[in-house]
Amino acid sequence: MPDRARIAVKDLVATFPNVPRFDGEDDIDPAAISKEAIAKFGNTLAREDWEVFSSLFVGESWFKDWLTLTWDKRTISGSQEIVEAWRDLYPSRRPRCFEPTANWMPTTYKRSSDELAYLTTCFTFSTEAPDCRCVGTLYLVPICDERGEVEWKIWQLVTMIIELEGSPFREPQNRLQEHASSGTNEDDGIERGRPDYHGLPPPNLSLDALVVGAGTGGLNSLIMLESAGVKSLAVETTPSIGDKWGKIRYAPLILQNPKFQMQLAQSPVPHEFPQYMPAKDFQRYHHLTVEKLRLPTYPGVSVEKTHFDKQKQRWLVQLSDEVNKGQTVSIECRNLVLCTSYYINDLRPAIPKLRDEKLFGGNISHTSSYRSPDPYNDKHVVVVGIGASGHDVASDIVRKGAPRSLTMVQRSPMCIMDWEAMESLYFPTFDGTMPIHAADMVGATPLAVKKVNFAKMAISILEARRERCDELEHKGNYMINRTPCFVTCLVEKRAGGYYPDQTRAFDLVLAGKIKIARGDAKAYTPDGLLIHHEGREENLKADAVIYATAYEAENIPESYAQTGFMDPESASMLIDVGKFGIDKEGEHPGYYTDSGHPHVFFGGASPNLARMMGRIVAAQVIADVRGVAPKRYRRE
Template sequence: MMEVMQRPRVPVASLPAGIPNVPTFDGEGTLDAGKEATVFLKDFAEAIQNKDWSTFGNVFDENSWWRDSLTLTFDKRTLKGKQDIVKAWKTLSETRKPSRFSSQKDDDMIMEAQFVRMAPQLASLNVPFSFTTDAPKTKCIGQFKLVPKDGQWKVWVMTTAVMSLEEHPFESLPRQSPSMIDASQRGKPQAQGLPRVEGVLDAIVIGASSSGISNTIMLDSIGANVAAFDIEPAAGGNWSTKRYENICLHHPAFMIQLPMFPVPREGYPDYLSGRDLTKYFGAAIEKLKLPIFAGIKVVSNVFDEKTNLWNVTVQDVETNKEATLQAKNIVLSNGFLVSHENPKYPDLKDRHFFKGPVEHTTVYRTPGPYKGKDVVIVGSGNSAHDVAHNLALSNAKSVTILQRSPTVLLDFDVIGPMVTMMYDGATPIDTADFLRASLPAAIERDMARGALRLVGWCLRRDAKSAGMVENVSLFGMDSEGEVPGYVTASGHPHLYFSGIVEAGGVVLATGYEIVDLPKRWKETGFLDAKSAGMVENVSLFGMDSEGEVPGYVTASGHPHLYFSGIGFYMCRWIGRYTAIQVIADVAGKFPATYPRSK
């Protein structure tokens, strides 16, 4: 059972730094990475087997890190510092008994030891390994990033991740084992009415777009009795019906693929549009025979403490017929972070005097209403530029983007390979996912800064220049009846504010509100009052003091509720970790998680 504790968010900038200084050293060019890795892993495993925690501690640098995903901690945790890491392993080894450490390749561990120089002052010996745990029995993989210190290799970063439960392995789909969802109701991406279910489901997945489908795939594969529901008449249909017509993903097809179903090479571009996504999701549901029910609204979820079950009321959107199902766990993949229910609208004074169209990007679909008009787009993020491109190629008279605060603009030819370097197709997708999520947030932050500096980008705007200019958001007149800073005399000799822009139509690319989701769900009845009071407010996206996101995937606040959806390229490992937790709970083998400091 997961602990119930609300966790405060902290600024990413406040997370402690952790980049060692590793200049070029003698013998670097002839280093036998495989041999060094074998010796290190043997010593590490023997120290654990012998419960020699002094020797175990000596392999870690004082400023070391351990990022774990459901191996010993059975949680998403990042611990920093030798002392805390040794304490955790010593404590958890008593019950979880890590063993069978190996560098041999298999289906889950295909990495090889290698020495990697990332920068003139940074390098590491990367040592991959696999191991197992007890209670429950799991198969896990890991990687050390070792750095040379005082004549020996020391752990800078240790990353570990669960891959499967030995007693409940992931099986190929379509499913061959018995299921509560009849074959006649499987593999249908379009609305098919209410499910015919008798008995208690292991899990109900709410939402059937990228994350919801991924969770359903992994839950079905691991043998859980699962059903997924989506309010759209076609699973993933929101990408075709509720997004602007020219929406296109910024990550390539290999990177956003669902588990067990890569994007087919034929019939799909490398960068999928909204329509492509809906088509792809439908193909996956049909091919894998998934238990997904489109056109179904989940009305309420009430947890019964006497039975330890959820009573889930669902409604057929077309017929309004309702049914109540019982489930041991619910998995939320319903767009709780970025939702059409939470658009951020600026305060537009005298809005009723303006006769032109004003739409938020959650509503904007086509450029039709803006034909022949001067269009102003408020905001300068991804959606703003997508919509601007759509309008610029249409019959709009002109398109102007208004920017309030600094916006990061990156050269895609340079930044693209950095973002997708693990996902070029050469590395198996599960290995790429492990490597992509292997670094603690603070290290990833600092390495990203270093990489951007190497390619010539300045990461901080000129504070002196910023201090010279007028704050033109404070619109008003000076003693001469002129508006300070507009057109002339901005305060900086080479910076100009161009004045007032006329608009015949406005598109608001102003993002999404942070809302109190638990309060909303309590008021609407989506969650019962007690459950709503327990869960993290995942709309308040941020990181805790360890650099992990509170409530996501693990430790939602409720022991039988999971927030399992955040982004396309994360959907596969989120689905894996969610399925492992659910089936461990169903089997009565969910271990105590490693406690957080109060």
């Protein structure tokens, strides 16, 4: 299918309403305002009074939908465009029964600056065709007229599916108890709850969904499918569930997101796990979840090829045993849920090709292969790149090893900050004070709005820590970007371009145990690496060069067709999710909803989003299996 055009993050624009302080602001009743606004919203819709409905919004407003009306993930901006979408979709989806709810998040009023204040409130509602339970959030702003009268208007409207009626996402204890009490055979020969099981699924199996990849994204999708009674299982090429965390990624990796945010669906992280989990602990947590929820996972199994049978409307899949080589099995499934490494492929590290590599007699590697500091003892080590993996590996070598010297090369200015600053910027929503489903809902706002909010917060935090930035810049020799755009870092640099110092590497830099060299690596020399900076060149002495650089992107449709993973016709229908970026709405084309093929869903990608996206993917699979999936809302 034609690929949706991507835009640069700089072209994603959001204008905020101007909300100055007003008389009586300190005495407002958020609960009463919320109740009135939700009732007016629902009643206006029921009358299909589109003129009044339009008046409920400010001109530059936002509607972000997660599958409730559009059956897609869409961000529609502008009051006229929003009204047009609701008017088009109302006859078929019939949203109704709008009721305030405090079960998702409390109603709050917040003044974030002298120019902006807003009231946040949640509501539940239902839709038809298919019948769904949904939740929404209104961000209301007070608009004063010339007489000083205040009218509350919608600035942002966010809606998200909860579940399809008749196919609820059951809590695991309820699902397991139902099977135990009824005496039904939940397995049909399928192995469950064994994260290290080796063997193939039963032959001639017929599934509603096959989840390919049982990492964080795959397990979240599988949990939600299982909880709704969808016949499914997951296969994983590595010998044990979570191996990509525990064995493939670099050894000293510690998650930069708190455990509350990183928890899998229906499986809170046990109390005894650290707040920021090392990769091996994260793998152990994956194992515990598979065992506790009795998930049907098959590690050590790869998908050899898939072919979509148009007549049967099913995928014909050949699986191969990666442990007991030569053994294969054929199964069928209605849908493929692909949760493989198309966002960051650990098997495709990008090591730059520099001049005169043959002159260099030392070792060249990538942080993805780092396991121990021992090979670097008594050596001059150069780490190219100052992102998270670069700092983590450099700190590990200095603290646990005995290098003769360690230098990190920084090519361009970067946002760096102490870990405490990053926590205050990004993680307050996930501090455990609100339920995880509510925290997910808070983070589901339009990307353009997030971009502006994050930028303001980051600049404010860096300004408040100006002396620390000066110290790191002048004494540590870092080049610091003091006006960062985190959305650019996440989208265009694939979570690069910033570094929060979780491992306290700054202490080693300021103590002179790690040196920072400014420049761009250009060539090897017999005894090191040549870097250029502002017209000057410097030879960094090195016995070993470790690249803390990115991973190579992959054209997913082409790769699937060339390797035989998918039949060429089906592969040609897919949006290239390997070409990571955003469309003009700020959405990632192909991810989670419309992949281009009606029976393929791309899950996974960012681990901290995988839980919410598992619900989105599962709801679409359920609707497809039941034959009630509606058409997606048209695009221009």
